[in-house]
Amino acid sequence: MAERQDVTPDDQPLLVADHLGKNYGRLTACRDVSFALYPGEVLAIVGESGSGKSTLLQLLSAQLAPSAGRVSYRMRDGVLRDLASLGEAERRFLFRTDWGYVHQDPAQGLRMAVSAGANVGERLMAVGWNHYGQIRDTASTWLERVEIDTARIDDAPRTYSGGMRQRLQIARNLVTEPRLVFMDEPTGGLDVSVQARLLDLMRNLVSELGLAAIVVTHDLAVARLLSHRVMVMKGGRVIETGLTDQVLDDPREPYTQLLVSSILPA
Amino acid sequence: MNAPAYNFAYLDEQTKRMIRRAILKAIAIPGYQVPFASREMPMPYGWGTGGVQVTAAILGPQDVLKVIDQGSDDTTNAISIRKFFGKTAGVATATSTADATVIQTRHRIPEAPLHAGQVLVYQVPIPEPLRFLEPRETETRRMHALAEYGLMHVKLYEDIARFGHIATSYAYPVKVNARYVMDPSPTPKFDNPKMDNCAALQLFGAGREKRIYAIPPHTDVVSLDFKDHPFTRYRFDAPCALCGAGDSYLDEIVTDDKGGRMFVCSDTDYCEARQHAGHRGSESAAPHKERAHG
Numbered sequence: 001m002a003e004r005q006d007v008t009p010d011d012q013p014l015l016v017a018d019h020l021g022k023n024y025g026r027l028t029a030c031r032d033v034s035f036a037l038y039p040g041e042v043l044a045i046v047g048e049s050g051s052g053k054s055t056l057l058q059l060l061s062a063q064l065a066p067s068a069g070r071v072s073y074r075m076r077d078g079v080l081r082d083l084a085s086l087g088e089a090e091r092r093f094l095f096r097t098d099w100g101y102v103h104q105d106p107a108q109g110l111r112m113a114v115s116a117g118a119n120v121g122e123r124l125m126a127v128g129w130n131h132y133g134q135i136r137d138t139a140s141t142w143l144e145r146v147e148i149d150t151a152r153i154d155d156a157p158r159t160y161s162g163g164m165r166q167r168l169q170i171a172r173n174l175v176t177e178p179r180l181v182f183m184d185e186p187t188g189g190l191d192v193s194v195q196a197r198l199l200d201l202m203r204n205l206v207s208e209l210g211l212a213a214i215v216v217t218h219d220l221a222v223a224r225l226l227s228h229r230v231m232v233m234k235g236g237r238v239i240e241t242g243l244t245d246q247v248l249d250d251p252r253e254p255y256t257q258l259l260v261s262s263i264l265p266a
Numbered sequence: 267m268n269a270p271a272y273n274f275a276y277l278d279e280q281t282k283r284m285i286r287r288a289i290l291k292a293i294a295i296p297g298y299q300v301p302f303a304s305r306e307m308p309m310p311y312g313w314g315t316g317g318v319q320v321t322a323a324i325l326g327p328q329d330v331l332k333v334i335d336q337g338s339d340d341t342t343n344a345i346s347i348r349k350f351f352g353k354t355a356g357v358a359t360a361t362s363t364a365d366a367t368v369i370q371t372r373h374r375i376p377e378a379p380l381h382a383g384q385v386l387v388y389q390v391p392i393p394e395p396l397r398f399l400e401p402r403e404t405e406t407r408r409m410h411a412l413a414e415y416g417l418m419h420v421k422l423y424e425d426i427a428r429f430g431h432i433a434t435s436y437a438y439p440v441k442v443n444a445r446y447v448m449d450p451s452p453t454p455k456f457d458n459p460k461m462d463n464c465a466a467l468q469l470f471g472a473g474r475e476k477r478i479y480a481i482p483p484h485t486d487v488v489s490l491d492f493k494d495h496p497f498t499r500y501r502f503d504a505p506c507a508l509c510g511a512g513d514s515y516l517d518e519i520v521t522d523d524k525g526g527r528m529f530v531c532s533d534t535d536y537c538e539a540r541q542h543a544g545h546r547g548s549e550s551a552a553p554h555k556e557r558a559h560g
Contacts, residue, residue, distance in 0.1 A: 089412045111399075111420070118423045125423070126416025132426050132492040154427045 014039050014074050014180060014212050015060065021068035022055050029055040030236045033069070039179065042206060042213045044227035044244065046220060046259065052236040053216045054184060060214060061101060061182045062091055073180075096123050100173030100181035104188045106165035109172070110157045116143060116168055117153040123176045142171040146201060163194035167201065174205065181206075183215045187222055199225045220263055224248055232256050275322040275355040281305055285323035285478070289469060292480035297442030298410070299393050304476040308350075313343060314372055315473030317389035318350070321370050324385060324469070325351065330358045332366035337374035337515070337532035344372075361535050373436075375457040377514050377536040380466035382483065388451045390472035393479065395439045395449040415447045418490055426495055435500055441488045442481055455489065456499045456515045462487040504529040507549035509540035 013036035020033040030052040037043055045053050058064040060071055062083040071083045076098060083091065095101070103109040110119050120139040121129070129135050140150045146167040148160075157165050166186065173181060186202065187195040203226055206213055215226055223230050223244060230247045232240040232255070240253045251257045273279065281303075288302035307315040325331065331351050335343040339361040347370060348359045360366045363378040370387040380386060396406040399417045409417065418439050425433045438455035442448045450461060451470060461468060461481060468481040481487060489497040502516045507528040514536055516529040528549055531537035541550070 088408075092412060092414065114399075114420055114424055115427050117427055118420045121423055122416055122420050124416075125419040126414060130419075130493050132423065133494050135423065136427075 047233035297446030316471030
């Protein structure tokens with residue numbers, strides 16, 4: 001931990017988005033988005049369906065090429081680099097070591113037919129781990145951390161419940177100790193009690209590991225529980241941004257006020 | 267004039283040139299799967315259409331051809347391919363490993379060491395080692411290009427997690443020339459060490475999948491494994507019942523419905539050569555009885 005903070009001092013941004021935009025033909029999915037994400041910071045991107053949240057996440061994680069602007073990332077050597085200038089090999093290496101990506105549908109982020117242990121171990125083997133015992137020990141440690149019974153290490157995730165799958169996906173992403181995790185609706189499709197448990201787990205992991213995270217969600221409760229800062233999107237633009245409590249308790253924009261007031265009272 | 271019904275070795279010259287170009291590229295990039303325009307052959311897919319095309323492309327009138335199927339020279343597949351080239355190319359055929367210059371094989375590498383100048387042609391059903399791990403072919407090609415082979419170890423991990431050891435017993439993945447991970451076709455892993463630093467040229471043809479790959483002579487071929495679960499060969503713990511060999515790969519032959527079985531060399535040429543040299547196993551017919559049948 002301390003060692004990693006030396007590499008990236010907290011006062012320097014980890015990820016910088018600079019006037020990002022994306023057009024699909026005449027359709028503007030996302031325009032003029034700028035922000036900086038600092039190490040250990042959790043940023044929530046909220047907005048209704050079609051507001052450009054997912055496009056923005058894909059731009060930030062270099063899965064889509066932006067039509068305008070650029071994304072820069074501070075590599076482990078402390079140099080801020082434009083993601084578009086990275087070669088494919090470098091980008092893919094970044095993706096499976098320094099980054100995590102938690103999909104809404106765990107089937108997209110997991111290998112459903114191979115065991116949980118191998119799912120967690122895959123990233124380790126991809127960076128050259130070559131000792132079965134060590135890989136397995138690390139995998140079972142991570143299963144414990146995400147509260148999955150280690151007796152199920154040899155079961156395939158398709159035998160897991162939705163909540164377990166999502167926790168397994170998180171373990172699989174965190175095993176290489178990434179510095180930045182992207183999450184796309186991580187609690188979507190889970191029932192409320194499972195959501196609560198997952199959120200609790202994620203909040204603990206993020207603070208223990210000092211992770212930076214970008215969480216896309218339409219669920220304001222998720223944003224309130226997990227994030228330090230919130231960006232509200234509408235029609236491809238960021239219309240409001242600020243500290244989570246400030247935005248959710250005292251929204252300025254009429255649209256944000258609508259979003260906040262449309263939560264059903266518990 | 268006595269015009270032959272077929273061009274030499276069945277395929278037309280342009281096709282052979284195309285296949286030779288693919289072979290040359292495959293040799294230049296050991297272990298890399300080179301796409302080629304595989305032709306329909308007068309045999310069904312799965313019977314060695316890839317191997318036959320490679321053999322047809324490299325065969326010359328002076329060559330001596332040997333064909334083995336599961337190590338045996340006298341199974342249907344081996345006999346019909348040998349006859350095919352006997353008829354269409356008029357080349358000499360042999361069953362002796364040492365005498366052959368081109369050996370087409372399905373599922374085995376001969377026991378007798380291969381020497382320089384020989385070419386071993388493998389029939390390959392599935393050239394892609396990552397096939398059942400990553401369903402997208404576009405993705406597997408990218409993984410080969412970037413040498414991302416973590417997934418191959420996932421397969422071996424799964425074996426150990428399930429069976430306690432690496433249970434993959436054939437088509438055992440190898441790394442060629444410290445670069446490409448390659449499927450050695452469904453040869454038993456017993457044969458894997460023979461591919462390493464082999465004096466002969468090894469060519470692999472997959473007809474249905476339209477891929478050719480190669481291992482040039484004296485190339486490093488390393489079987490993948492884990493440090494704490496190293497690669498091991500596997501063979502039945504018995505001597506050959508016919509020739510008594512203790513070092514050859516064995517076939518298990520069920521002899522009755524009461525659990526009776528015998529183990530014999532899968533490489534028939536090796537076994538026969540040893541029997542001629544006077545080696546005997548537990549099930550060998552007594553020499554005088556053989557003579558009586560004479």
